[in-house]
Amino acid sequence: MRILISGFGTVGQGFAEVMILRKDFFKERYGEEVTIVCAMDSSSYVSDQSGLSPNELLKRKLETGKVGTQGYQDPVKVMDSVEYDLLIEVSPTDIKTGGAGLKNIRHALESGKDVITVNKGPLALKFCELIAIARKNNCKFRFEGSVGGAMPIINLCRESLVGENIYSIRGILNGTCNFILSKMDNGQSFEQALKEAQQMGYAEADPANDIEGYDSACKVVILANSIFKRNVSFSDVSITGITSITSEAISLAASHNMVIRLIGEMSGDKLEVAPRLVPKGHPLSITGTLNAAQVVTDLAGPITISGKGAGRTETASAILSDLVSIMDDRKERGGKCQNL
Amino acid sequence: MRILISGFGTVGQGFAEVMILRKDFFKERYGEEVTIVCAMDSSSYVSDQSGLSPNELLKRKLETGKVGTQGYQDPVKVMDSVEYDLLIEVSPTDIKTGGAGLKNIRHALESGKDVITVNKGPLALKFCELIAIARKNNCKFRFEGSVGGAMPIINLCRESLVGENIYSIRGILNGTCNFILSKMDNGQSFEQALKEAQQMGYAEADPANDIEGYDSACKVVILANSIFKRNVSFSDVSITGITSITSEAISLAASHNMVIRLIGEMSGDKLEVAPRLVPKGHPLSITGTLNAAQVVTDLAGPITISGKGAGRTETASAILSDLVSIMDDRKERGGKCQNL
Numbered sequence: 001m002r003i004l005i006s007g008f009g010t011v012g013q014g015f016a017e018v019m020i021l022r023k024d025f026f027k028e029r030y031g032e033e034v035t036i037v038c039a040m041d042s043s044s045y046v047s048d049q050s051g052l053s054p055n056e057l058l059k060r061k062l063e064t065g066k067v068g069t070q071g072y073q074d075p076v077k078v079m080d081s082v083e084y085d086l087l088i089e090v091s092p093t094d095i096k097t098g099g100a101g102l103k104n105i106r107h108a109l110e111s112g113k114d115v116i117t118v119n120k121g122p123l124a125l126k127f128c129e130l131i132a133i134a135r136k137n138n139c140k141f142r143f144e145g146s147v148g149g150a151m152p153i154i155n156l157c158r159e160s161l162v163g164e165n166i167y168s169i170r171g172i173l174n175g176t177c178n179f180i181l182s183k184m185d186n187g188q189s190f191e192q193a194l195k196e197a198q199q200m201g202y203a204e205a206d207p208a209n210d211i212e213g214y215d216s217a218c219k220v221v222i223l224a225n226s227i228f229k230r231n232v233s234f235s236d237v238s239i240t241g242i243t244s245i246t247s248e249a250i251s252l253a254a255s256h257n258m259v260i261r262l263i264g265e266m267s268g269d270k271l272e273v274a275p276r277l278v279p280k281g282h283p284l285s286i287t288g289t290l291n292a293a294q295v296v297t298d299l300a301g302p303i304t305i306s307g308k309g310a311g312r313t314e315t316a317s318a319i320l321s322d323l324v325s326i327m328d329d330r331k332e333r334g335g336k337c338q339n340l
Numbered sequence: 341m342r343i344l345i346s347g348f349g350t351v352g353q354g355f356a357e358v359m360i361l362r363k364d365f366f367k368e369r370y371g372e373e374v375t376i377v378c379a380m381d382s383s384s385y386v387s388d389q390s391g392l393s394p395n396e397l398l399k400r401k402l403e404t405g406k407v408g409t410q411g412y413q414d415p416v417k418v419m420d421s422v423e424y425d426l427l428i429e430v431s432p433t434d435i436k437t438g439g440a441g442l443k444n445i446r447h448a449l450e451s452g453k454d455v456i457t458v459n460k461g462p463l464a465l466k467f468c469e470l471i472a473i474a475r476k477n478n479c480k481f482r483f484e485g486s487v488g489g490a491m492p493i494i495n496l497c498r499e500s501l502v503g504e505n506i507y508s509i510r511g512i513l514n515g516t517c518n519f520i521l522s523k524m525d526n527g528q529s530f531e532q533a534l535k536e537a538q539q540m541g542y543a544e545a546d547p548a549n550d551i552e553g554y555d556s557a558c559k560v561v562i563l564a565n566s567i568f569k570r571n572v573s574f575s576d577v578s579i580t581g582i583t584s585i586t587s588e589a590i591s592l593a594a595s596h597n598m599v600i601r602l603i604g605e606m607s608g609d610k611l612e613v614a615p616r617l618v619p620k621g622h623p624l625s626i627t628g629t630l631n632a633a634q635v636v637t638d639l640a641g642p643i644t645i646s647g648k649g650a651g652r653t654e655t656a657s658a659i660l661s662d663l664v665s666i667m668d669d670r671k672e673r674g675g676k677c678q679n680l
Contacts, residue, residue, distance in 0.1 A: 018639060022503065150640035152500035159499040160492035163362065163660040182621065280620065281522065283630070283646045287621030299358060299657035300490035303647040306623045307640060317639035320503040332672045 001026075001034045001327060002049075004084040004113075006075065006104045007091030008041040008057070008067035011118055011145070014316030015088060016054035022320065030327055038082040042091070042100070044068030045078045075100060076107050086326065088319060089117035095209070095218060095234065098122045109133040109141065116322045118145035118315055124218035124234045127225040140326050143226070145318030147219040148173060148291040151307035155321060157227050157295060164297035166227060168267035170276075171293030172284060173219040175309035176202045176210040177242050177262040182287035184250045185259055190243070202289060202310075212241035213273040216264045220273055223293075224266040232271060240274040253277055259285050341366075341374045341667060342389075344424040344453075346415065346444045347431030348381040348397070348407035351458055351485070354656030355428060356394040362660065370667055378422040382431070382440070384408030385418050415440060416447050426666065428659060429457040435549075435558060435574065438462045449473040449481065456662045458485035458655055464558035464574045467565040480666050483566070485658030487559040488513060488631040491647035495661060497567050497635060504637035506567060508607035510616075511633030512624060513559040515649035516542045516550040517582050517602040522627035524590045525599055530583070542629060552581035553613040556604045560613055563633075564606040572611055580614040593617055599625050 005012055019036065026034045035051035041061075046052060046068040061067045072078050079087075087108035091101045101119040106126075108115050110133060117123070122130060123146050134141035144154045148171070157166060172178050179202050183193035194211065197203035209215050217237040224230045242262050253260050256277075261284060263276040278285045283304035284292055291309030296302050308314040345352055359376065366374045375391035381401075386392060386408040401407045412418050419427070427448035431441045441459040446466075448455050450473055457463070462470060463486055474481035484494045488511070497506060512518050519542050523533035534551065537543035549555050557577040564570045582602050593600050596617075601624060603616040618625045623644035626632055631649030636642050648654040 021639070025503065150643065152496070152640075152643065155500040156492070156496065156645075160495040160661060163365065163664045164657065185621075279627075281525075281625065281627030283623070283626050283632070285621065286623050287619075290623070292623070297657070299361070299653050299660065300492075301648045301651070301654055303490065303492065303645065305496075305643065305645050307643040311641070313639050314641055317504065317637070320639065321500060324503045 001032060001086060002037045002084045003034060003086050003088055004038040004040075004079060004082055005036060005088045005090065006040045006100070007089060007119075008039055008061055009090070009092065010312045011090040011315045011319075012039070012041075012067075013058055013061060014312035015090065015319050016058050017313065018316045018320050019054045030331060034323070037084050038078065039067045040072070040075060040078055041067045043071060045070055045072050047078070047082050049083060075104055079104065079107055079111070084113060086114040086116065086323075089115060089119050090319075091119060093119055094121045095124060095214065098125045102126060105130060106133060109137055109139050112137045112139060114140040114326055116142045116319055116326070118143065118319065120146050120215070120218040120222065124221045127222065127233070128231045131225075140329070142322035142326065143222065144322050145315045147222050148293060148307065149309040149311060150314035150317050151291050151293065151305055151309065152318065152321060153223070153293045153305055154226060155325065156303070156305055161295060161297060161300065161303065164300055167296045167298065168265060168270065169223055169227065169293055169295050170263050170265040170284070172261055172286065172291055173216040173264045173293070173309070174210055174262060175289035175291055176207070177216070178287070178291070179289045180211070181242065181245070181260055181262065184245070184247060185254065185287065187247075189247055190245060211243050213239045213262060216262060216273045220264040220266050220271060224271055228266060228268055230268075236271055238272045238274070242275055245275055261285065341372060341426060342377045342424045343374060343426050343428055344378040344380075344419060344422055345376060345428045345430065346380045346440070347429060347459075348379055348401055349430070349432065350652045351430040351655045351659075352379070352381070352407075353398055353401060354652035355430065355659050356398050357653065358656045358660050359394045370671060374663070377424050378418065379407045380412070380415060380418055381407045383411060385410055385412050387418070387422050389423060415444055419444065419447055419451070424453060426454040426456065426663070429455060429459050430659075431459060433459055433461045435461050435464060435554065438465045442466060445470060446473060449477055449479050452477045452479060454480040454666055456482045456659055456666070458483065458659065460486050460555070460558040460562065464561045467562065467573070468571045471565075480669070482662035482666060483562065484662050485655045487562050488633060488647065489649040489651060490654035490657050491631050491633065491645055491649065492658065492661060493563070493633045493645055494566060495665065496643070496645055501635060501637060501640065501643065504640055507636045507638065508605060508610065509563055509567060509633055509635050510603050510605040510624070512601055512626065512631055513556040513604045513633070513649070514550055514602060515629035515631055516547070517556070518627070518631070519629045520551070521582060521585070521600055521602065524585070524587060525594065525627065527587075529587055530585060551583055553579045553602060556602060556613045560604040560606050560611060564611055568606060568608055570608075576611055578612045578614070582615055585615055601625065
């Protein structure tokens with residue numbers, strides 16, 4: 001299994017670390033090595049068909065700020081110059097155009113390569129187009145880490161709950177908002193809580209993407225398209241963020257033994273992000289930066305999963321789970337890959 | 341796929357209902373029908389190689405109290421008189437001897453049949469023996485519903501978290517205890533809460549199995565053996581129930597923003613059921629009859645899953661998920677089955 005990584009920020013570096021940690025795992029499970037044959041960041045690349053050392057990639061990035069040894073103009077030309085089986089696309093999210101990630105994913109799928117991504121931009125904007133290209137070219141296209149980081153919501157629905165009819169999913173899909181709302185439960189004002197989130201590195205200097213609900217909306221789109229087989233994009237989501245939640249509203253909720261949480265909900269006909277009242281002790285009343293998603297099914301009832309919604313190793317672990325799933329499938333089908 | 345059901349109480353009947361609901365699902369997914377060729381309860385059986393109607397089984401059980409039309413002396417002789425592929429063992433749990441369930445499972449595996457069970461007795465007493473028989477005879481042996489009802493904790497660990505190193509699992513594994521402790525959070529005494537649990541049908545007239553922690557301990561054994569590959573049984577678990585938890589202890593916990601929950605915990609070297617302090621807002625601080633389990637992993641961090649721990653359809657849904665998993669595997673391997 002030969003991997004091309006595009007993007008070598010936090011998640012890309014986390015994945016390189018996971019490759020080091022799981023070297024023996026792949027050998028034992030599949031009797032073959034997983035090698036990185038090319039790594040690209042926004043301005044440089046490096047490739048070697050005999051395999052690059054993840055340690056060296058990490059070291060060079062740390063020391064020079066670049067993963068590669070050479071510059072490039074066109075990422076597509078770099079991709080075409082390498083023989084690889086699977087693209088791991090972890091370049092920065094661009095929710096307006098899809099950015100380089102969209103181009104890279106499209107090109108890899110059109111070239112018959114499997115793709116794993118955690119990049120929400122291409123998924124929220126062009127999900128159905130990308131799935132169609134993957135189908136046409138008989139490629140696998142996986143994106144577990146794009147929703148909820150380490151929380152395996154997509155694989156849970158696809159694997160463990162495969163016999164269920166899923167009515168809806170509602171979840172806490174943005175850890176920054178949940179951190180802010182948890183702090184407000186403890187008496188902080190919205191402004192204080194946001195400032196603390198920024199100091200902790202959970203929220204960015206411009207926090208709009210989180211607190212206005214845009215990030216949650218991207219994840220709603222991804223789940224709606226992948227789990228409910230809908231054909232929707234970002235602009236279809238009804239979005240209300242958390243910026244107008246007052247301390248008084250939090251107190252009033254608390255007096256009824258409730259908390260306020262930013263909930264993304266999707267079903268066959270719903271597509272919404274909005275603050276909701278959640279009873280204390282409910283699986284979606286969790287505090288801190290965790291993500292959680294409740295899947296409402298016909299037989300099993302509501303099943304809730306939670307986990308760390310972000311983080312270098314946590315998001316890389318979701319890529320690992322997609323990689324294992326693709327490699328399991330190749331093994332079972334005698335090397336032939338099957339589409340999504 | 342020809343199924344023999346042994347046990348036709350709540351869960352057996354729930355499974356028959358699921359067979360009716362999922363008739364088309366199986367046809368579409370596998371191009372073959374799943375038929376029940378024999379159903380047994382404690383005193384009667386009925387068999388038909390061309391398939392029994394689940395509706396008729398349910399009707400007869402309701403009207404006569406018996407699933408079958410004939411009596412029997414020896415269940416093994418009934419099993420040997422039928423051609424079947426898979427045993428679904430859902431007879432009553434006997435935690436002292438394993439009861440009829442243990443004999444039935446052993447005999448089916450020795451005859452080369454796949455087995456799905458939710459019967460905790462055989463699993464808590466003879467797990468490793470049964471796994472060894474399954475391996476030797478190249479049979480699949482699944483038991484998702486034995487821990488946490490609808491909550492897919494075993495399949496989560498085996499499928500979505502397969503690339504993770506799992507350090508420990510701790511969970512709320514008994515919904516009755518969680519109901520009682522939740523009621524105590526709201527100011528009820530232990531006695532009041534237990535009485536209400538009995539009135540609601542959550543606790544039995546003799547509630548020892550739940551409130552002394554024995555039921556949780558069975559599930560700890562099953563998870564320890566199946567997820568951590570240990571070789572332990574019921575008597576190895578350190579068990580403390582909830583009978584000595586006072587309202588004062590609950591209040592003291594609440595004053596520190598904590599709740600008390602009965603937690604089962606297992607790891608490579610731990611095997612324990614005991615009341616624990618859990619911070620409010622933690623994924624294991626949930627209220628009511630839900631079950632929850634937190635899997636602590638090296639890369640993904642803590643992943644928590646929760647769901648209904650009991651119930652006719654909910655437990656049957658876990659059997660369905662095992663059945664789908666076995667049938668998927670048969671399909672992928674061209675009809676050949678692979679052991680656990």
